[in-house]
Every structure is written in C-alpha cells, then in structure tokens.
Amino acid sequence: xxxxxxxxxxxxxxxxxxxxxxxxxxxxxxxxxxxxxxxxxxxxxxxxxxxxxxxxxxxxxxxxxxxxxxxxxxxxxxxxxxxxxxxxxxxxxxxxxxxxxxxxxxxxxxxxxxxxxxxxxxxxxxxxxxxxxxxxxxxxxxxxxxxxxxxxxxxxxxxxxxxxxxxxxxxxxxxxxxxxxxxxxxxxxxxxxxxxxxxxxxxxxxxxxxxxxxxxxxxxxxxxxxxxxxxxxxxxxxxxxxxxxxxxxxxxxxxxxxxxxxxxxxxxxxxxxxxxxxxxxxxxxxxxxxxxxxxxxxxxxxxxxxxxxxxxxxxxxxxxxxxxxxxxxxxxxxxxxxxxxxxxxxxxxxxxxxxxxxxxxxxxxxxxxxxxxxxxxxxxxxxxxxxxxxxxxxxxxxxxxxxxxxxxxxxxxxxxxxxxxxxxxxxxxxxxxxxxxxxxxxxxxxxxxxxxxxxxxxxxxxxxxxxxxxxxxxxxxxxxxxxxxxxxxxxxxxxxxxxxxxxxxxxxxxxxxxxxxxxxxxxxxxxxxxxxxxxxxxx
Amino acid sequence: xxxxxxxxxxxxxxxxxxxxxxxxxxxxxxxxxxxxxxxxxxxxxxxxxxxxxxxxxxxxxxxxxxxxxxxxxxxxxxxxxxxxxxxxxxxxxxxxxxxxxxxxxxxxxxxxxxxxxxxxxxxxxxxxxxxxxxxxxxxxxxxxxxxxxxxxxxxxxxx
Numbered sequence: 001x002x003x004x005x006x007x008x009x010x011x012x013x014x015x016x017x018x019x020x021x022x023x024x025x026x027x028x029x030x031x032x033x034x035x036x037x038x039x040x041x042x043x044x045x046x047x048x049x050x051x052x053x054x055x056x057x058x059x060x061x062x063x064x065x066x067x068x069x070x071x072x073x074x075x076x077x078x079x080x081x082x083x084x085x086x087x088x089x090x091x092x093x094x095x096x097x098x099x100x101x102x103x104x105x106x107x108x109x110x111x112x113x114x115x116x117x118x119x120x121x122x123x124x125x126x127x128x129x130x131x132x133x134x135x136x137x138x139x140x141x142x143x144x145x146x147x148x149x150x151x152x153x154x155x156x157x158x159x160x161x162x163x164x165x166x167x168x169x170x171x172x173x174x175x176x177x178x179x180x181x182x183x184x185x186x187x188x189x190x191x192x193x194x195x196x197x198x199x200x201x202x203x204x205x206x207x208x209x210x211x212x213x214x215x216x217x218x219x220x221x222x223x224x225x226x227x228x229x230x231x232x233x234x235x236x237x238x239x240x241x242x243x244x245x246x247x248x249x250x251x252x253x254x255x256x257x258x259x260x261x262x263x264x265x266x267x268x269x270x271x272x273x274x275x276x277x278x279x280x281x282x283x284x285x286x287x288x289x290x291x292x293x294x295x296x297x298x299x300x301x302x303x304x305x306x307x308x309x310x311x312x313x314x315x316x317x318x319x320x321x322x323x324x325x326x327x328x329x330x331x332x333x334x335x336x337x338x339x340x341x342x343x344x345x346x347x348x349x350x351x352x353x354x355x356x357x358x359x360x361x362x363x364x365x366x367x368x369x370x371x372x373x374x375x376x377x378x379x380x381x382x383x384x385x386x387x388x389x390x391x392x393x394x395x396x397x398x399x400x401x402x403x404x405x406x407x408x409x410x411x412x413x414x415x416x417x418x419x420x421x422x423x424x425x426x427x428x429x430x431x432x433x434x435x436x437x438x439x440x441x442x443x444x445x446x447x448x449x450x451x452x453x454x455x456x457x458x459x460x461x462x463x464x465x466x467x468x469x470x471x472x473x474x475x476x477x478x479x480x481x482x483x484x485x486x487x488x489x490x491x492x493x494x495x496x497x498x499x500x501x502x503x504x505x506x507x508x509x510x511x512x513x514x515x516x517x518x519x520x521x522x523x524x525x526x527x528x529x530x531x532x533x534x535x536x537x538x539x
Numbered sequence: 540x541x542x543x544x545x546x547x548x549x550x551x552x553x554x555x556x557x558x559x560x561x562x563x564x565x566x567x568x569x570x571x572x573x574x575x576x577x578x579x580x581x582x583x584x585x586x587x588x589x590x591x592x593x594x595x596x597x598x599x600x601x602x603x604x605x606x607x608x609x610x611x612x613x614x615x616x617x618x619x620x621x622x623x624x625x626x627x628x629x630x631x632x633x634x635x636x637x638x639x640x641x642x643x644x645x646x647x648x649x650x651x652x653x654x655x656x657x658x659x660x661x662x663x664x665x666x667x668x669x670x671x672x673x674x675x676x677x678x679x680x681x682x683x684x685x686x687x688x689x690x691x692x693x694x695x696x697x698x
Contacts, residue, residue, distance in 0.1 A: 115553070116556065119556070119557055120560055120561070120564040124607045144607065178610060179549065179606075179607050179608060179610050180607050302601055302605075303598065303601035303602050303604070303605055306597070307598060307601075
C-alpha cells in the first residue's frame with residue numbers, strides 16, 4: 001500500500017466522513033486516493049475556510065474535523081483557521097502536502113515551513129519522514145486532537161512520502177504516548193471539597209465556558225444547576241449551555257456581556273468556573289473573581305488553572321467526568337431563593353435599553369425574533385463584530401440550540417464556512433449563519449461551496465455598510481475620528497444572491513419583520529436575508 | 540528570582556525549536572540553555588535557567604508540561620542542585636602577564652589547555668558565579684574570546 005492510500009485508510013478507520021480542503025500538486029497523491037474512498041470532499045474556495053468548515057463540523061458532530069491543503073500558500077492560508085481552532089480548543093486534524101523531502105530547505109516552488117510557522121498555535125505537529133509512520137501518526141493525531149484540552153494537530157507530509165510503499169497496512173488499536181496522558185476524572189478529595197463548599201454557599205454561581213460543550217457535558221451541567229438551584233452565567237464560548245428561558249440562566253459575562261451576569265459574578269460567594277479561562281474579554285480583572293469568594297476552577301488544562309485567577313479548589317480533568325462525580329456527591333442543596341430573586345429583580349429592573357433609530361432594522365429585535373422563531377434543535381453560527389455581540393446578548397437559546405462563534409481569536413468570516421461544516425454534521429437541522437457585511441465580504445466566496453456541495457444554510461447579513469465594531473471603537477476611543485471603516489462599493493446582495501441562484505430577501509425596518517423571518521426560515525433552500533442596520537448603532 | 544528547569548525530552552528533530560518557541564511565544568526569559576543526550580539515546584536533557592516572578596516561573600513549568608515532546612520537568616532552586624558550566628577563555632599574554640595568568644588559573648582551579656607564543660586557552664568547569672569571576676579576573680590581561688555552555692544542573696544526591 002502507498003503512503004497516500006494509508007492516509008485515506010487511516011481516516012476511514014477514524015470514521016471520517018468529510019474532509020474540507022483544497023488540492024495542489026504536492027497533495028495530489030492523497031486526493032487521488034480519496035477517489036477510491038467513500039469519504040466526501042468538500043472543496044472550499046480558500047483554505048482558511050477549510051479549517052473553519054472543519055471546525056463547524058467538529059463542534060456540531062462532536063468528533064474531529066479534518067482539513068487538507070497543499071504546500072506553501074495553501075498551507076499558509078490554512079494558518080488563520082488553525083489559530084482560530086486553537087484559541088477555541090476545537091479538535092482538528094490538519095493535513096498539508098509538502099515539497100519533496102530532498103528539496104526541503106532549498107526554497108523550491110511553493111515551499112514554506114508550515115510546522116515552524118504554526119508551532120505556537122497547534123496542540124502538536126508532525127513532519128512525516130517515512131510513510132511507514134503514517135498509520136501511527138494518524139492514530140496519535142486523532143487521539144491528541146480529541147482528548148484532554150482539545151485542539152488542532154498538524155500533519156505535514158512531503159509528496160514523495162505519500163508515494164512511498166509501506167507494505168501491509170496495520171492501524172494501531174490505540175495511541176501510546178509516554179509524554180501525554182490527559183487527566184479524565186477529578187481528584188476524589190477535591191470533589192469532596194467541592195461538595196462541601198457548595199453545601200455551605202449562600203450565593204453560588206456556575207460560570208460555564210466552551211469546555212462544557214467540548215466535553216459534551218451540557219446535560220450534566222444542567223443537572224447540577226437544576227438539582228441545586230444554582231444560577232448559571234456563561235462566557236461567549238459557553239453560550240447555549242443553558243436555554244435563555246431557564247430561570248437559572250443570567251446571560252453572558254464580560255465587557256460586552258449582560259450587566260446582570262457581571263453582577264452575579266461580583267456578588268457570588270462561590271464561583272464554579274467550568275471549562276473557562278477567565279480571559280481578558282470575560283473578566284477585566286481576574287483577581288476580583290477570587291476576592292472574598294470561594295473559587296472552584298474545573299479545567300482540562302492544568303496550565304489554565306491559576307493562569308488568570310487563583311482558585312481555592314482546583315480540579316483538573318474532563319468536565320463531563322467531573323460533573324458526573326460532583327452530581328453523584330451528596331450536596332446539601334443551598335437555599336438560593338433569595339439569591340435568585342435578587343438577580344432576577346436586577347435583570348428585570350435594568351433590562352437591555354432599546355437602542356437605534358426608527359427606519360432601520362433593530363439588531364436586538366431582529367435577532368430575538370429570528371432565534372425565537374427557529375426550531376428547538378437548530379444551530380446558530382455567528383461571526384465577529386457587532387453582529388457577534390448582538391447575537392450573544394439577544395439570541396433566544398432553546399433547550400437544543402447550539403450557538404457557535406470564534407470567541408478566542410475573533411476571526412472575521414468564520415460563520416459561513418462554519419455553517420457549511422455544521423450542515424455536513426447535521427443534515428436535517430435548521431442552520432442559520434449570522435454575519436455583518438464586513439465578515440460576509442470575507443467569506444462570501446464560500447457561497448459557491450455551499451451550492452456545489454449541497455450544504456444549504458440560511459444567511460443573515462446585518463448590513464450597516466461599516467466595520468461596525470471598529471467604528472464603535474473609534475467612536476469611543478478616537479473621538480469619532482473614523483478611519484477606514486466605511487464599506488462602500490457594493491456588491492448589491494440581491495444581484496449577488498441571484499448570481500449563485502440563492503434566494504434573496506431584504507428587511508429595511510421592523511415593519512414586516514415577522515412575515516419576512518417566517519419566509520426566511522421556511523423550507524430547506526438557502527436564503528440570504530439582508531437587514532439594513534443603522535450605521536450609528538452601538539452594541 | 541531564578542529557577543533551573545531540567546527537562547527530559549524526546550530526542551527528535553525539532554524539539555529544541557518547539558521548546559524555544561514556547562519561551563519566545565509567552566515572553567519567558569532564557570538566561571541559559573544547554574542540551575545533550577542522556578544515557579538513553581531516545582531522550583535528551585535540556586537544562587534551562589529562567590528568571591521571573593513566582594507566577595511566571597510556575598507558568599513556565601505548566602506550559603513545558605503541556606508540550607507533547609516533554610517527558611518530565613524537574614525544577615529546582617540553585618541551592619537544591621549541583622550546578623556547573625564549562626567555559627573556554629582565550630587570552631593574550633606576554634612575558635609580563637604570563638605568571639599573573641597562571642596564578643589566577645591556579646587559584647581559580649582553571650586549566651590551561653592550549654597555548655601559542657602570544658595566546659593561551661583556559662578551560663574551567665565550575666558554577667556560573669565562579670566562571671564569571673574568572674572572566675572578571677582575566678579582563679585586565681586581554682580576553683580574545685569566550686565560550687560558555689550555559690548551566691548544567693542535577694538535583695543533589697538522595698540519601
């Protein structure tokens with residue numbers, strides 16, 4: 001068997017159904033072998049989106065996303081997508097072709113040191129020197145990507161290695177790595193401490209991050225909260241751990257989050273941080289989190305514990321395993337009625353202030369209407385910019401809704417390719433991609449991928465003809481001296497949609513919003529819904 | 540605050556770059572670094588001396604442990620280990636300075652390992668403070684060049 005055939009065979013052994021990629025000369029042996037496999041290739045229009053689509057696929061399927069590119073520019077285009085996945089701990093296996101082994105280092109056509117370039121934002125990388133290693137490396141790569149703190153793994157394979165004979169194909173049953181043994185269960189003594197601390201708390205709070213989704217621990221988290229009456233706030237990556245109509249859920253924390261979520265963090269006497277890292281966007285001064293409170297920090301990554309906030313009870317391990325352990329403990333349910341009432345009253349008396357002028361679409365209003373009209377088990381992929389903050393704060397999350405966005409890296413143009421990947425993972429779900437006009441411009445080349453690979457997605461473009469988030473920043477920090485934030489020059493989205501054969505709808509204001517949203521969501525065909533937003537609207 | 544990291548790593552190509560890249564990426568200091576094979580040809584030992592506050596020094600250890608090529612990280616303060624570095628110093632000499640240099644070498648327990656009619660090559664293996672002191676003592680006679688390995692360290696013998 002040839003190395004390239006072993007690569008495909010290994011992917012089949014790992015249960016891979018889709019690869020997202022873009023070919024080139026030195027990855028052609030692999031693409032050639034794909035022709036003899038049932039694995040479907042989703043041909044993206046630029047490599048960055050192969051990584052984003054694989055990320056969307058991974059997040060909705062719960063498995064590992066696979067993206068493939070050629071050497072040099074192909075691999076380099078992939079880098080932003082790899083870094084985006086790394087920042088959000090998304091399990092990816094990224095395969096890049098490389099020039100002939102004996103030409104490495106001689107600056108031949110399309111040669112770039114990709115393993116060197118992405119060293120600081122991959123979980124691990126391989127440069128394959130012998131085709132015989134391919135089965136072992138593939139096995140390890142999938143194991144590393146999908147265990148412990150998840151993340152992208154890069155495999156760079158020279159074209160001659162892909163064409164090398166390996167003899168008989170034998171796929172290892174398991175990956176054996178002496179340097180890597182992620183902790184799964186939480187330390188028993190620490191679990192007891194958590195149970196004791198929870199029983200003593202008067203104002204406990206669960207602070208849930210993206211790690212809860214990655215561990216598939218949403219139902220365990222809900223049980224813990226519901227059985228003990230503990231309110232929950234989430235980070236941006238944690239959104240959709242709880243439905244918005246839960247009396248226990250108090251929204252997203254952080255400088256762009258809900259005031260009631262931040263109040264809950266400030267006033268709680270016990271915070272249980274799960275799969276979150278107290279990053280700068282979520283907590284401006286992490287030290288106050290621990291100030292006079294009991295802080296419990298549960299994370300798959302030892303290095304996150306104590307990096308930004310120093311916990312009283314650190315717990316390293318898999319969020320699902322640990323939540324199961326905690327749920328199995330006897331916890332004297334704290335009486336949180338007063339605490340919940342206090343938070344609820346605060347939310348009701350404050351509420352979101354209605355912003356924006358008449359004659360435009362109200363972003364908060366349209367997002368609330370749209371998401372509340374969506375099915376219970378739908379997927380919302382959200383881009384970066386004002387549209388992200390509006391979506392985070394105003395989406396109605398139902399019990400089965402999954403909300404995904406680029407939180408850590410904040411990569412514009414994520415939502416459409418991620419939605420295409422999500423579509424491959426969930427054929428029958430309702431999938432809506434929400435982006436601003438700036439982000440849409442960055443990824444609209446993927447409309448043809450969507451059409452070609454039968455991956456219909458409903459797309460909302462919140463159009464304010466601006467890079468709204470930057471404009472807002474310049475408004476606050478540069479005294480309205482606006483620099484390079486106006487997006488003129490088209491395109492006319494109705495014509496653009498027509499060019500792809502995609503249905504187009506437009507909303508100028510809130511007058512026929514209900515009817516339009518209903519039409520937008522009905523049926524399976526792709527639609528672009530353009531919503532005209534006031535350029536002066538702020539988040 | 541200084542800390543010594545004695546790191547066992549997989550002896551593969553690119554591992555030094557991966558570890559060095561971690562220090563650069565997270566803005567950790569490298570005061571010195573020495574790498575070599577251990578008794579097991581599959582394992583190399585890297586000795587890195589770093590400095591920073593307690594939080595940074597702890598982060599360094601945690602981040603090193605996350606690297607998949609790192610087998611084990613041991614850390615110690617300077618007094619918990621036997622530390623030494625190898626240094627070579629080349630100096631000018633003349634009839635006037637020859638004795639002075641030889642005296643310094645005797646006192647400092649350094650060895651003259653090569654010489655010509657105008658130059659001497661001195662070798663010393665000792666703690667970084669002592670190798671530093673030799674440089675200081677030789678400065679007046681005219682140092683041509685210096686090569687130092689960086690600190691090597693192993694924890695003190697167990698009882």
